Amino acid sequence: MDKETRNDLPGIQWFPGHMKKAQRLIEENLKLVDVVIELLDARIPASSANPMLADIIRHKPRLIALNKSDLADPLSTKRWLAYFRAQGIPAVAIDSMKGRGMKQLVAKAEELARPKTDRLVAKGGRPRAARCMILGIPNVGKSSLINRLAGAVKAKAADKPGVTRAKQWIKIGAALDLLDTPGILWPKFEDQMVGLKLAFTGAINDEIYDREQVTALLLSVMRRDYPERLVERFKFKGELPQTGLEILEAIGRKRGCLVKGGLVDLEKAQQIVLNEFRAGKLGLVTLDEVPVGSGKEEDGEGTKE
DSSP, rough: OHHHHHTTTOOOOOOHHHHHHHHHHHHHHGGGGGGEEEEETTTTTTTTTTHHHHHHHHOEEEEEEOGGGGOOOOOHHHHHHHHHHTTTOOOOOOETTTTTTTHHHHHHHHHHHHHHHHHHHTTTTTOEEEEEEEEOTTTSSSSHHHHHHTTTTSSSSOOTTTOSOOOOOEEETTTTTEEEEOOOOOOOOOOOHHHHHHHHHOOOOOGGGGGGHHHHHHHHHHHHHHHHHHHHHOOOOOOOSSHHHHHHHHHHTTTHHHHGGBBBBBHHHHHHHHHHHHHHTTTTTSOOOOOOOOOOOOOOOOOOO
C-alpha cells in the first residue's frame, strides 16, 4: 500500500467498556496460573498481538499459539514460528477447528509449567495439574480452542467479537487446567494498518467502521500481494481493475449483486468479500510480514499432529 493511500486510511479504534474490566480480571487472576498462552491469529501475528501483554503478565512463562494456521500462508507461518523462537518465546502453530497442533500445545504448556509444579512438590505440596491462562484478542478462537482441548462445549463460542464475558476454569485431562478469559484489545492502535487488519479478519465489530472503505482497502492489499487469488476466486479475465473499489464493484456484478438500474449493491458485495476472505475462500493469506533479519525459517512442525 503506497504512502498516499496510507494517509487516507480510516482511523479505527475500538475499546468497549468490558475490555477494561477484562484487563482487570486478567491482572487479578494472574497469580493463579503457571503459564500464559497467548493466542494470535496466524494471518496477522503482529497485528493480533496485544502490546500491553508484556506488562500485564510480567515474568510469567509465555507460550504463543498461532491459531487459524489453516487460513494462513504456510511459508509465512514457518517464518513467524522461527521469529518468535528466536526471541526466546516458545511458539506453535495450531488449527483449533480441526484439532491440529493440540498435542504439541499441551506438551509445551506442561513443560513450561513444570519448574513451578516441581517446586511445589519439592516443598511438600501435592502434585497438581499445570495451570494456564489463555489470552487473546476477540474472535481469535479462544473458545474454539478450549472446546477442542476439552472435547466438549465448555466455553461460549460465537463468530462475534467479545462473546466470552467471565472467567471459567476448564480441566483438560489430568495434566492441564485452563483459565479462560474474555478477549481483550488495547486502548489505541498506534498504526492505522493494525486496526485495518483486525477489521479485515473480524476481530473488530463490523458496525463501528466504514465497511465499504475497509473492504476496498482489503481488495487493494489482495491485489498487491495475492492477485492470483482474486483472479481464481472471482474469475477475472485480463488485468484486474486498478483500485479496490473498482474490484469490489466488479465482484458485485459477477455475483449478481444488482439493484434497479443495473447498479451494484455494494453492501451485498462487501459482505461476500469479507465472509469469503475470513473463511479462507480467497486462499491462504498472511497480512503481516516477519521483521527483516529476525531469524531462520523452520519446518513448521507445529501445524501437524
